[in-house]
Amino acid sequence: MGIFNNLTCFLISIPSLLSLKQIIFPENHLLQRLFTPSLAQTYEALYQENGVKVLKGASIQNLEVGSNGHVAAVRLQDGSAVEADTVIIGIGAKPAVSPFERVGLNTNVGGIQVDGLFRASIPGIFAIGDVAAFPLKMYDRIARVEHVDHARRSAQHCVKALLSAQTGMYDYLPYFYSRVFEYEGSARKVWWQFFGDNVGETIEIGNFDPKIVTFWIDSGTLKGVLLESGSPEEFQLLPQLARSQPIVDKSKLQSASSVEEALDIARASLPSEAAV
Missing domain, CATH: 3.30.390.30 (FAD/NAD-linked reductase, C-terminal dimerisation domain)
Structure with missing residues (x-):
């Protein structure tokens, strides 16, 4: 079995369910946007101790199908192939914000820019969750946060602002x-x-x-x-x-x-x- 996963963060209990054999990702080490190289090495060793092969710095060219119509292999950009009977793809998500360009986009973080109450530049339009580029108050910068905790909290804050006319700015700790x-x-x-x-x-x-x-x-x-x-x-x-x-x-x-x-x-x- 082969598994291709860009994010690698939440594919952790799968070995118990699917006999995970391999993780493939294009970065130099596991969860590069957060882990230090030494920390990543520690977790990569843990995967390997549990029988999971880690293939780093590899890009996928295409999936190959066998004569039975099921996936048979993952073809890499270097021409090599990894045999697989099941492939789980975790490539993340990019906000589809192009229809809302008039609302005001922050191209640095790829989201709809809002204030601390999640109001966009046009009155009556709000953006919450992953798509919102909001002021990260404690770090004095605009950011998007892709996490369920922020999705829930931003929604709650926005609704409270709408229903109670609260003026407190969103103050999120990543x-x-x-x-x-x-x-x-x-x-x-x-x-x-x-x-x-x-x-x-x-x-x-x-x-x-x-x-x-x-x-x-x-x-x-x-x-x-x-x-x-x-x-x-x-x-x-x-x-x-x-x-x-x-x-x-x-x-x-x-x-x-x-x-x-x-x-x-x-x-x-x-x-x-x-x-x-």
């Missing part, structure tokens, strides 16, 4: 998560969460047995954090860190001997009101 090999009978249930912005240099603590934490730090300020296999209390700390953006001592973080110690160091950097 959040992503994934469950890896989390299925009944799994020897190891792996679950990571990320909050914040993945900009700046990174500090990675832990050996993935089972935990690992990665901090993104820009000019001494903690911008984002990803935690694997944390406790409920540890996961609750992540949005506090990402939203507060505290100044952290990089040398202390780098010298932490465990994920728990690193999180304690980060927690100690929070303002007193946020650390409660």
Whole structure:
């Protein structure tokens, strides 16, 4: 069986269902828009330990059909072929915004530009969810966010603005998560969460047995954090860190001997009101 997947983020419990054999994607490493190379290498090794071959930097030319009318192989751009009896395609989505050019498009992020109440430039027109290019208030930039959490929250905020004339601007903290090999009978249930912005240099603590934490730090300020296999209390700390953006001592973080110690160091950097 072959699987072609550009996104690779949510194809994680499939091995239990379909005996997944191979993942093919065009980037240099897994989930390139978020993972650091070393973090990606850790997850790629996990796939391989579970019998899944990872083929990186490969592009698909076409699918080939056998004499029975079913898929038989995936032909790559280099001419090689991967045998497959089932192909799952995860290529993401691009907002179809061309019919709404008069509304006001942000070509930098490919969405309909709105304000903090999701109002477009023409009165009476609103845009929410993946298609909306909205002000990411805490980072002072326009962004599109492709995630179910934002889709729900943006819809709620927009409806409240329409029904209650609220004037509060949308203040969203970027959040992503994934469950890896989390299925009944799994020897190891792996679950990571990320909050914040993945900009700046990174500090990675832990050996993935089972935990690992990665901090993104820009000019001494903690911008984002990803935690694997944390406790409920540890996961609750992540949005506090990402939203507060505290100044952290990089040398202390780098010298932490465990994920728990690193999180304690980060927690100690929070303002007193946020650390409660």
